[in-house]
Amino acid sequence: MSKGLPKRSENYSEWYNEIVKRADLAENSAVRGCMVIKPYGYAIWEKMQRALDDMFKASGHVNAYFPLFVPKSFLEKEEEHAEGFAKECAVITHYRLKANPDGKGLVVDPNAKLEEELIVRPTSETVIWNTYKGWIQSWRDLPILINQWANVVRWEMRTRIFLRTAEFLWQEGHTAHATKQEAIEETNKILEIYAEFAEKWMSMPVIQGVKTASERFAGAEDTLCIEALMQDGKALQSGTSHFLGQNFAKSFDVKFTNKEGQLEYAWATSWGVSTRLMGALIMAHSDDNGLVLPPKLAPIQVVIVPIYKGEEDLAKITEAVNPVFEALKAKGISVKYDDDDKQRSGWKFAEYELKGVPVRLGLGMRDLENGTVEVARRDTLTKESKPLAGIADYVESLLDEIQENIYDKALKFREENTFTVDTWDDFKAQVEKGGFILAHWDGTAETEEAIKNETKATIRCIPFNSAEEAGKCVYSGKDSAKRVVFAKAY
């Protein structure tokens, strides 16, 4: 076991930071709030990207690329949007440096001031809808179903690696439709893709629902979201899909001739998930020994470690490992044979545990004699001896089992940490303890705000899959038709 990894139960926050660091996922850079995503972390992100990209393409979306910079005047055009993002903008004012006339180094060249400031995109609705204006004339030009993989910048005051960084990587979908209905369907379809990705790939159960007005994306008519529960009992918003109505079409004057020959504003959606999912993945599954990765997102799915003394033994083990290695590769399984002589096998075991490699195969001389191999599972930390013959088939099904088990474990955790609460005292007490709280809410922004101020709990969403159930607001005692999900959140 890795020395001194803090325990989740003792210091969750330090435990998270140390896993990010020791599993070589990422680190803070010299630039305030910006992170360096290290190769091992980036390999996980690449797997996420590939899976999501395949799903977007399978559902008819295409990729494109739009400028990094947003003219200030664009940001101003949609009022709520401007208000939402103005406070956290990186602003470019000049386009040249020059040698410092008073001494060493470089200074901003005052003669190279931009006529209009540019903002580093915090999101691309404005730039994209300004572009769509040129692309949309007729209903025949619709729908436009575009996604972009990009970096964005939001100048956050308190940053946290992966979870809240000034620069982050994400995908942002921006679609344009001829009808309101079609745009709403798109918003829903994307949320389902996000939920499927979270559950099937990340092994992370999520609640699907709609945000309250106060938690909506700046400029949206409706924001749908997936919400996951972390092991410390806090919620993490893991993806959002926005129905933008005609807001951006109106701000950028994007009209089309509909089938009836009339001019109409186009209907819009936008949606995104980001490197924040890396934080969710870490916090949802990992344990006091380090990272736990669902096999579908693990850069190394299987590691084979020889246990030997001397080169002769190693050669024999390697000979036995070779066909297993090839058989696993032939199945499309990402496998590493670690015969590095510089580290002992015990050190390797701890290292791969720390890095969350789902399956470890250990092979020593006694295994060779017996025709066996030691199979260690990262998710359960259990070991068993298995016949070497047919081990590739066994490992293949074991990876599926692990993928499911990690999901089941997270689901069980969520179920055990979801509480139905009916009184204000119980509510306050439960917020302190953590978890998802299902409680009645009177539907007003005032109550939502008061609850937030008094407990720091927010309404994560109004869930889709919950029964209508008349009740009284946990705070105001007024009528409520349905429970909503409260939690403290990242």
Place this chain on the structure above:
Amino acid sequence: MSKGLPKRSENYSEWYNEIVKRADLAENSAVRGCMVIKPYGYAIWEKMQRALDDMFKASGHVNAYFPLFVPKSFLEKEEEHAEGFAKECAVITHYRLKANPDGKGLVVDPNAKLEEELIVRPTSETVIWNTYKGWIQSWRDLPILINQWANVVRWEMRTRIFLRTAEFLWQEGHTAHATKQEAIEETNKILEIYAEFAEKWMSMPVIQGVKTASERFAGAEDTLCIEALMQDGKALQSGTSHFLGQNFAKSFDVKFTNKEGQLEYAWATSWGVSTRLMGALIMAHSDDNGLVLPPKLAPIQVVIVPIYKGEEDLAKITEAVNPVFEALKAKGISVKYDDDDKQRSGWKFAEYELKGVPVRLGLGMRDLENGTVEVARRDTLTKESKPLAGIADYVESLLDEIQENIYDKALKFREENTFTVDTWDDFKAQVEKGGFILAHWDGTAETEEAIKNETKATIRCIPFNSAEEAGKCVYSGKDSAKRVVFAKAY
């Protein structure tokens, strides 16, 4: 044929711009010098990315991600590097906007001035070597073989879509090594990967060589490059691989303990190709009918167009097309069946020609009767009737043939437009006519500069694969040991 596409022979520059526009590759955005890469163009870039990424990974490289922003003080650390990039930097000075107190809209909040200005990365050597300082202590930490896919910004005064834009997409490799020899080998290995990609994927022959001192990357000891010849006789630098010596290690104090236990500065390389390759691809192969794409980079490799009157005919054709479509797909060929009823087949033919789809299959009622299909090649603009039976196999080998033919054609063009010149008068006359010029040069920066000033031709590279041949400098008449490659360039 597309109406009014300008002819290469009449207005090459307009021809280029119109192809970019009409083939839906990209367009200029509202942000000065920044482009929008449209879905069809981006799909080509994605194919380039995938092929290069596979080659990088196969040669032991891994991806990572580093911050978008470079603190001004970092840029200052390597003197030549600073000088090279200071003049074209997008500079962030503030991190917040606020409501305009004097009226409408947003203004920069003067209270949100950064203590130190940030530059939007024009390239990432400084940020990365500042990070490597924390990663490199011992020879055991080396080599580091990292690549990054990213956007970069260089504030160019004269921009040209794909070829020279303020923001562009690229990959930048940054490696660190324990020995000079290993770093030099890495520099060479990457150049070979670039050349292989250009020739095998882009069907574009390139000359490999080394830049003269004046054309070197700012901060490099040596810059290797691949140079391609465009159809207007101008050269296009298509990729560069830099041996950086210990310059950045010294600027950022990156030392390691070598095997002998001594402290030493690490050795570095960096290398990149960018969306500029899109411009090269267009200009190398396209013709007066539009884009010509090598099959390996074509988003749609084969289009099938039914030629019919009425739904009944279409149903019959579709029935015959289905197995062909499935057979092509099963071979991993990207195929589209265009049964869109809103456009006539003639319009479709022109459209797919414009977009460079390598193979078009046309199927009418007479073909059905005869068991034939019309096969049209984009590269030669020829058509032939072929038996429908076994057509998938035929198309598969035809795609390979087209890939090669496009290369052969470009190679022939280059050979016909490469000139060995020995006198100054011939040199000046040939520069006017275009092409690669092989001429003797005395090796001095003064002569290089004078030739550039008088003719606008630059030394594209000192080629690797040319024989030593004593001669006299075409400009100064002084001794020269080898011919170098001159051309006007993009």
